Amino acid sequence: MQNADPIAEFMAKTETSLQDGTFVRLVLSGSLQPSDGVERVTVRKVQLRQVPHLAVTFKRRTNDVAKNIPLERGMGWLEEQMQGAWKNALLGTTQKDWQLHFPRNGQPQLSSHKPAIVTAPAPKHDRERVRLLDAAANDWLAALGVAEANGRVLPSMADKHRQINRYLEILSHLLDDCGWRPGQPLNIADMGCGKGYLTFAAWHWLRRTKNSPVEVLGVESRADLVEKTNGIAKEIGAEGLTFLEGTIDQARIKDIEVLIALHACNTATDEAIRRGTEMRAKLIVVAPCCHKEVRPQLQHPTVLAPVLRHGVMEERMAEWVTDGLRALYLEWAGYKTKVFEFVSSEHTPKNLMIAAVREGEPFTDHAARERIEELKNFFGIKKHSLDTLLRVPIPEK
Ligand SMILES: C[S@@+](CC[C@H](N)C(=O)[O-])C[C@H]1O[C@@H](n2cnc3c(N)ncnc32)[C@H](O)[C@@H]1O
Structure with a gap:
């Protein structure tokens, strides 16, 4: 059955996995804004000074740029990324992988697959x-x-x-x-x-x-x-x-x-x-x-x-x-x-x-x-x- 709002469901799965410790990673690929030079974005969860953050790596052709965004603000940033910036978003959790695809024409499509990684990475700490x-x-x-x-x-x-x-x-x-x-x-x-x-x-x-x-x-x-x-x-x-x-x-x-x-x-x-x-x-x-x-x-x-x-x-x-x-x-x-x-x-x-x-x-x-x-x-x-x-x-x- 097609989801009523695939983006909202993808975001909800992301939020839940970040809360319950099943989050592995999130990858945005297929940039629809080639002018900004970012080809792919990888998101992990880290703990910085005891505060959960999203550790975001922006992969460019010539270099990688890393940014840590406090979790709450990070969810807002992630939501913005769902508004026509990428062709694909992949959420990896220990239970399932969720693929959100944005076709050129038509509605986004959400599908799930067997998880590629079944153990959550040890929470990384700044220290x-x-x-x-x-x-x-x-x-x-x-x-x-x-x-x-x-x-x-x-x-x-x-x-x-x-x-x-x-x-x-x-x-x-x-x-x-x-x-x-x-x-x-x-x-x-x-x-x-x-x-x-x-x-x-x-x-x-x-x-x-x-x-x-x-x-x-x-x-x-x-x-x-x-x-x-x-x-x-x-x-x-x-x-x-x-x-x-x-x-x-x-x-x-x-x-x-x-x-x-x-x-x-x-x-x-x-x-x-x-x-x-x-x-x-x-x-x-x-x-x-x-x-x-x-x-x-x-x-x-x-x-x-x-x-x-x-x-x-x-x-x-x-x-x-x-x-x-x-x-x-x-x-x-x-x-x-x-x-x-x-x-x-x-x-x-x-x-x-x-x-x-x-x-x-x-x-x-x-x-x-x-x-x-x-x-x-x-x-x-x-x-x-x-x-x-x-x-x-x-x-x-
Ligand atoms: C800000 S410190 C940096 C030291 C070290 N590179 C670091 O990053 O910890 C700059 C050092 O460069 C030295 N320095 C500045 N101009 C120099 C020059 N033209 N030739 C040799 N040493 C110089 C200064 O004496 C100073 O010790």
């Missing part, structure tokens, strides 16, 4: 996120003031500890993307490494956890920090980990396959990108910090002018343009880029990460170069620190 730092990390975490000697994370450093784990999680995926496998050698430079939290973390995970012959170099302009981090590395016997006093643009480094620069100030991020592209690093990962170069140059295109007269909008647009251009320069240099938030914005607003995996020949894609020029011209930008990359002559066709 149960992937933790790549094991107890063996306690020595350097304690020396850096993140944890006590027994591994208990200091409350004031909980965000930093979470950030380190998240960073390792991302790094592990990116290394996989660029073809590195555990056991293989690798040379990494962490430019503007500061106190070395993430440098120690990368070294720890690659050397101690993955038992790989990896060399990690931290470059930092502050001599006091370099002295301290080298001291800790020596104290814990960190073979393959070194800190070097120097600047990002001039430090003597060679044979780098992975270049990282997290929160290096202003155009230091660009210097890191330039060095990474010049050395043809396999992987370049930057998380920009303050953005000062573009804003004073930013002109207000007519349509945007009424919005950009608000200082905060102009500031955000300047950041957007700066980082957008960085991704475009990397593409011109032959890299495939992903831009995403690397920690939740509630922990730090400086949470944008640009990851670039070497893909093709550098400086040969005319269209990639034109995209840079067009964006610069649109906003009247005359000078960008990465313009050095544009000096590379374009080969004849």
